Amino acid sequence: MYLFNKIIKILIINGPNLNILKEREYFYSQESFKKFKKKINFYSKNIFDIIFFNSNCEGKIINFIQKNKNANWILINPAAYSHYSLSLLDCLKTFKGIIIEIHITNVYKREFFRSKSLISLRSNIIISGMSLDGYFLSIDYIIKKCL
Template identity: 40%
Template sequence: MKILVINGVNLNFLGKREKSLYGDKTLDDIINNIKIKAQKYNYEILDFQSNIEGEIVNRIQQAYFEDINYIIFNPGAFTHYSIAIRDALLSVKIPTIEVHMTNVYKREEFRHISVISDIVIGKLTGFGDIGYLMAIEYIKEKEESIDGVY
Protein backbone atom coordinates (compact mmCIF):
# COMPACT_ATOMS: atom_id res chain seq x y z
CA MET A 1 0.00 0.00 0.00
CA LYS A 2 1.46 3.33 -1.09
CA ILE A 3 0.11 6.55 0.35
CA LEU A 4 1.17 9.99 -0.80
CA VAL A 5 0.88 12.77 1.79
CA ILE A 6 0.77 16.20 0.16
CA ASN A 7 0.95 19.44 2.10
CA GLY A 8 0.30 22.73 0.41
CA VAL A 9 1.04 26.37 0.86
CA ASN A 10 2.58 27.63 4.13
CA LEU A 11 2.57 24.21 5.79
CA ASN A 12 6.36 24.20 5.67
CA PHE A 13 6.06 26.89 8.38
CA LEU A 14 4.26 24.66 10.89
CA GLY A 15 5.85 25.03 14.30
CA LYS A 16 6.64 28.66 13.54
CA ARG A 17 3.35 30.22 12.44
CA GLU A 18 0.21 30.80 14.48
CA LYS A 19 1.06 28.27 17.18
CA SER A 20 -2.27 28.96 18.89
CA LEU A 21 -3.99 27.48 15.82
CA TYR A 22 -1.49 24.92 14.54
CA GLY A 23 0.56 23.96 17.60
CA ASP A 24 4.32 23.75 17.78
CA LYS A 25 4.98 20.56 15.81
CA THR A 26 6.90 21.05 12.60
CA LEU A 27 5.89 19.45 9.32
CA ASP A 28 8.84 17.06 9.74
CA ASP A 29 7.46 16.03 13.16
CA ILE A 30 4.04 15.38 11.64
CA ILE A 31 5.43 13.39 8.70
CA ASN A 32 7.54 11.28 11.07
CA ASN A 33 4.44 10.49 13.15
CA ILE A 34 2.54 9.53 10.00
CA LYS A 35 5.36 7.20 8.96
CA ILE A 36 5.46 5.57 12.40
CA LYS A 37 1.69 4.99 12.28
CA ALA A 38 1.79 3.68 8.70
CA GLN A 39 4.68 1.35 9.44
CA LYS A 40 2.40 -0.61 11.81
CA TYR A 41 0.33 -1.57 8.77
CA ASN A 42 3.25 -1.97 6.35
CA TYR A 43 2.12 1.09 4.40
CA GLU A 44 4.69 3.05 2.45
CA ILE A 45 4.46 6.82 2.91
CA LEU A 46 5.73 9.28 0.34
CA ASP A 47 5.50 12.94 1.27
CA PHE A 48 5.60 16.20 -0.61
CA GLN A 49 5.17 19.86 0.30
CA SER A 50 5.10 22.89 -1.95
CA ASN A 51 3.98 26.49 -1.85
CA ILE A 52 3.67 26.41 -5.64
CA GLU A 53 0.37 25.30 -7.16
CA GLY A 54 1.89 23.89 -10.36
CA GLU A 55 4.36 21.74 -8.42
CA ILE A 56 1.45 20.19 -6.51
CA VAL A 57 -0.38 19.52 -9.78
CA ASN A 58 2.78 17.88 -11.16
CA ARG A 59 3.14 15.72 -8.03
CA ILE A 60 -0.48 14.59 -8.19
CA GLN A 61 -0.03 13.61 -11.84
CA GLN A 62 3.25 11.83 -11.05
CA ALA A 63 1.40 9.79 -8.40
CA TYR A 64 -0.69 8.23 -11.16
CA PHE A 65 2.42 6.62 -12.64
CA GLU A 66 3.71 5.45 -9.25
CA ASP A 67 0.66 3.31 -8.48
CA ILE A 68 -0.22 5.38 -5.41
CA ASN A 69 -3.23 3.85 -3.65
CA TYR A 70 -4.35 6.90 -1.65
CA ILE A 71 -3.53 10.58 -1.25
CA ILE A 72 -3.81 12.37 2.08
CA PHE A 73 -3.93 16.04 1.20
CA ASN A 74 -3.81 19.27 3.17
CA PRO A 75 -3.96 21.92 0.45
CA GLY A 76 -3.67 24.86 2.84
CA ALA A 77 -5.01 28.04 1.23
CA PHE A 78 -5.16 26.30 -2.18
CA THR A 79 -8.30 24.64 -0.75
CA HIS A 80 -10.38 27.69 -1.47
CA TYR A 81 -9.60 28.41 -5.10
CA SER A 82 -7.32 25.99 -6.94
CA ILE A 83 -9.31 24.60 -9.83
CA ALA A 84 -6.01 23.33 -11.28
CA ILE A 85 -5.45 21.09 -8.25
CA ARG A 86 -9.09 19.97 -8.34
CA ASP A 87 -8.75 19.02 -12.02
CA ALA A 88 -5.51 17.14 -11.32
CA LEU A 89 -7.20 15.10 -8.58
CA LEU A 90 -10.12 14.35 -10.89
CA SER A 91 -7.81 13.25 -13.68
CA VAL A 92 -5.78 10.73 -11.66
CA LYS A 93 -8.78 9.16 -9.87
CA ILE A 94 -6.71 8.30 -6.77
CA PRO A 95 -8.88 8.16 -3.63
CA THR A 96 -8.04 11.30 -1.66
CA ILE A 97 -8.67 12.36 1.92
CA GLU A 98 -8.72 16.09 2.62
CA VAL A 99 -7.15 17.11 5.94
CA HIS A 100 -7.15 20.48 7.71
CA MET A 101 -5.51 20.94 11.08
CA THR A 102 -7.89 23.69 12.20
CA ASN A 103 -11.66 23.61 12.17
CA VAL A 104 -12.16 25.70 9.07
CA TYR A 105 -15.81 26.28 9.99
CA LYS A 106 -14.76 28.16 13.14
CA ARG A 107 -12.60 30.52 11.13
CA GLU A 108 -13.19 33.22 8.53
CA GLU A 109 -16.06 32.55 6.16
CA PHE A 110 -13.82 32.35 3.08
CA ARG A 111 -12.14 29.32 4.70
CA HIS A 112 -15.46 27.44 4.66
CA ILE A 113 -15.14 26.99 0.89
CA SER A 114 -13.29 23.98 -0.48
CA VAL A 115 -13.14 23.36 -4.21
CA ILE A 116 -12.16 19.71 -3.63
CA SER A 117 -14.51 18.55 -0.84
CA ASP A 118 -17.06 17.19 -3.29
CA ILE A 119 -14.49 15.00 -5.06
CA VAL A 120 -12.58 13.53 -2.11
CA ILE A 121 -13.64 10.40 -0.23
CA GLY A 122 -13.60 12.20 3.10
CA LYS A 123 -12.60 15.34 4.94
CA LEU A 124 -11.03 15.71 8.39
CA THR A 125 -11.01 19.20 9.86
CA GLY A 126 -10.16 20.52 13.29
CA PHE A 127 -8.23 17.58 14.74
CA GLY A 128 -4.78 19.15 14.51
CA ASP A 129 -1.99 16.87 13.34
CA ILE A 130 -4.00 13.88 14.58
CA GLY A 131 -6.20 14.31 11.50
CA TYR A 132 -3.42 12.83 9.36
CA LEU A 133 -3.26 9.78 11.63
CA MET A 134 -7.04 9.46 11.50
CA ALA A 135 -6.76 9.35 7.71
CA ILE A 136 -4.32 6.42 7.99
CA GLU A 137 -6.76 4.63 10.32
CA TYR A 138 -9.59 5.22 7.86
CA ILE A 139 -7.53 3.71 5.05
CA LYS A 140 -6.70 0.67 7.19
CA GLU A 141 -10.35 0.11 8.13
CA LYS A 142 -11.54 0.62 4.55
CA GLU A 143 -8.96 -1.80 3.17
CA GLU A 144 -9.87 -4.45 5.74
CA SER A 145 -13.62 -4.14 5.27
CA ILE A 146 -15.49 -6.39 2.88
CA ASP A 147 -15.45 -4.78 -0.55
CA GLY A 148 -14.51 -1.46 1.05
CA VAL A 149 -18.01 -1.04 2.53
CA TYR A 150 -18.70 -0.69 6.25
Protein backbone atom coordinates in the same frame (compact mmCIF):
# COMPACT_ATOMS: atom_id res chain seq x y z
CA MET B 1 6.99 -5.12 5.24
CA TYR B 2 3.37 -4.93 4.19
CA LEU B 3 0.39 -6.53 5.91
CA PHE B 4 -1.76 -6.59 2.83
CA ASN B 5 -1.66 -8.68 -0.34
CA LYS B 6 -0.66 -5.66 -2.37
CA ILE B 7 1.41 -2.60 -1.72
CA ILE B 8 -0.79 0.35 -0.73
CA LYS B 9 0.69 3.62 -1.95
CA ILE B 10 -0.36 6.76 -0.05
CA LEU B 11 0.54 10.30 -1.02
CA ILE B 12 0.55 12.80 1.83
CA ILE B 13 0.47 16.21 0.22
CA ASN B 14 0.65 19.51 2.05
CA GLY B 15 0.19 22.90 0.46
CA PRO B 16 1.60 26.34 1.19
CA ASN B 17 3.02 27.28 4.58
CA LEU B 18 2.49 23.85 6.12
CA ASN B 19 6.25 23.33 6.00
CA ILE B 20 6.53 25.99 8.72
CA LEU B 21 3.86 24.65 11.08
CA LYS B 22 5.74 25.39 14.27
CA GLU B 23 6.38 28.98 13.19
CA ARG B 24 2.76 29.81 12.38
CA GLU B 25 -0.14 30.73 14.63
CA TYR B 26 -0.39 28.47 17.67
CA PHE B 27 -3.66 26.85 16.55
CA TYR B 28 -1.99 25.12 13.61
CA SER B 29 0.54 23.07 15.52
CA GLN B 30 3.49 23.46 17.82
CA GLU B 31 5.17 20.52 16.10
CA SER B 32 7.57 20.82 13.20
CA PHE B 33 6.72 19.28 9.83
CA LYS B 34 9.88 17.14 10.05
CA LYS B 35 8.85 15.66 13.42
CA PHE B 36 5.31 15.11 12.13
CA LYS B 37 6.65 13.10 9.16
CA LYS B 38 8.67 10.87 11.50
CA LYS B 39 5.61 10.22 13.67
CA ILE B 40 3.43 9.29 10.67
CA ASN B 41 6.08 6.88 9.38
CA PHE B 42 6.40 5.29 12.80
CA TYR B 43 2.63 5.15 13.26
CA SER B 44 2.07 3.43 9.93
CA LYS B 45 4.68 0.85 10.95
CA ASN B 46 5.95 0.59 7.38
CA ILE B 47 2.81 -1.20 6.24
CA PHE B 48 2.23 1.37 3.51
CA ASP B 49 4.36 2.98 0.87
CA ILE B 50 3.97 6.59 2.04
CA ILE B 51 5.34 9.43 -0.02
CA PHE B 52 5.34 12.90 1.53
CA PHE B 53 5.24 16.02 -0.56
CA ASN B 54 5.02 19.64 0.51
CA SER B 55 5.17 22.67 -1.72
CA ASN B 56 4.33 26.32 -1.62
CA CYS B 57 3.90 26.18 -5.40
CA GLU B 58 0.60 25.06 -6.88
CA GLY B 59 2.14 23.77 -10.11
CA LYS B 60 4.61 21.57 -8.26
CA ILE B 61 1.76 19.94 -6.34
CA ILE B 62 -0.11 19.28 -9.58
CA ASN B 63 3.01 17.84 -11.24
CA PHE B 64 3.57 15.58 -8.22
CA ILE B 65 0.02 14.21 -8.35
CA GLN B 66 0.22 13.62 -12.09
CA LYS B 67 3.56 11.85 -11.70
CA ASN B 68 2.14 9.59 -8.95
CA LYS B 69 -1.29 8.89 -10.42
CA ASN B 70 -0.89 5.16 -9.69
CA ALA B 71 -1.18 5.76 -5.93
CA ASN B 72 -4.14 4.28 -4.06
CA TRP B 73 -4.84 7.14 -1.67
CA ILE B 74 -4.15 10.84 -1.36
CA LEU B 75 -4.21 12.59 2.01
CA ILE B 76 -4.13 16.25 1.08
CA ASN B 77 -4.09 19.44 3.04
CA PRO B 78 -4.24 21.95 0.21
CA ALA B 79 -4.12 24.86 2.69
CA ALA B 80 -4.98 28.14 0.94
CA TYR B 81 -5.31 26.33 -2.41
CA SER B 82 -8.49 24.75 -1.02
CA HIS B 83 -10.43 27.91 -1.62
CA TYR B 84 -9.59 28.90 -5.17
CA SER B 85 -7.46 26.39 -7.05
CA LEU B 86 -9.43 25.16 -10.03
CA SER B 87 -6.27 23.70 -11.52
CA LEU B 88 -5.67 21.54 -8.43
CA LEU B 89 -9.31 20.44 -8.45
CA ASP B 90 -9.07 19.50 -12.14
CA CYS B 91 -5.92 17.51 -11.46
CA LEU B 92 -7.52 15.65 -8.53
CA LYS B 93 -10.51 14.79 -10.73
CA THR B 94 -8.17 12.64 -12.85
CA PHE B 95 -6.98 10.67 -9.81
CA LYS B 96 -8.61 7.22 -9.64
CA GLY B 97 -7.99 6.48 -5.95
CA ILE B 98 -9.51 7.74 -2.71
CA ILE B 99 -8.87 11.32 -1.59
CA ILE B 100 -9.04 12.45 2.02
CA GLU B 101 -8.98 16.22 2.42
CA ILE B 102 -7.50 17.28 5.74
CA HIS B 103 -7.59 20.66 7.46
CA ILE B 104 -5.68 21.11 10.70
CA THR B 105 -8.06 23.79 11.97
CA ASN B 106 -11.84 23.90 11.95
CA VAL B 107 -12.33 25.91 8.77
CA TYR B 108 -15.96 26.61 9.71
CA LYS B 109 -14.93 28.59 12.79
CA ARG B 110 -12.55 30.86 10.89
CA GLU B 111 -12.89 33.55 8.25
CA PHE B 112 -15.95 33.05 6.02
CA PHE B 113 -13.88 32.36 2.87
CA ARG B 114 -12.15 29.37 4.50
CA SER B 115 -15.41 27.44 4.85
CA LYS B 116 -15.67 26.86 1.09
CA SER B 117 -13.28 24.36 -0.47
CA LEU B 118 -13.22 23.66 -4.18
CA ILE B 119 -11.14 20.56 -3.43
CA SER B 120 -14.08 19.12 -1.48
CA LEU B 121 -15.90 18.69 -4.80
CA ARG B 122 -13.53 15.76 -5.49
CA SER B 123 -12.67 14.59 -1.98
CA ASN B 124 -14.19 11.33 -0.75
CA ILE B 125 -13.68 12.24 2.91
CA ILE B 126 -13.08 15.57 4.66
CA ILE B 127 -11.49 15.93 8.08
CA SER B 128 -11.42 19.38 9.66
CA GLY B 129 -10.39 20.69 13.04
CA MET B 130 -8.56 17.69 14.47
CA SER B 131 -5.09 19.25 14.32
CA LEU B 132 -2.45 16.80 13.09
CA ASP B 133 -4.56 13.95 14.48
CA GLY B 134 -6.56 14.11 11.25
CA TYR B 135 -3.66 12.47 9.45
CA PHE B 136 -3.44 9.65 12.01
CA LEU B 137 -7.20 9.15 11.83
CA SER B 138 -6.84 8.85 8.05
CA ILE B 139 -4.17 6.16 8.43
CA ASP B 140 -6.45 4.24 10.79
CA TYR B 141 -9.27 4.49 8.28
CA ILE B 142 -7.08 3.19 5.46
CA ILE B 143 -5.99 0.23 7.59
CA LYS B 144 -9.63 -0.67 8.31
CA LYS B 145 -10.59 -0.34 4.65
CA CYS B 146 -7.68 -2.46 3.45
CA LEU B 147 -8.10 -5.37 5.87
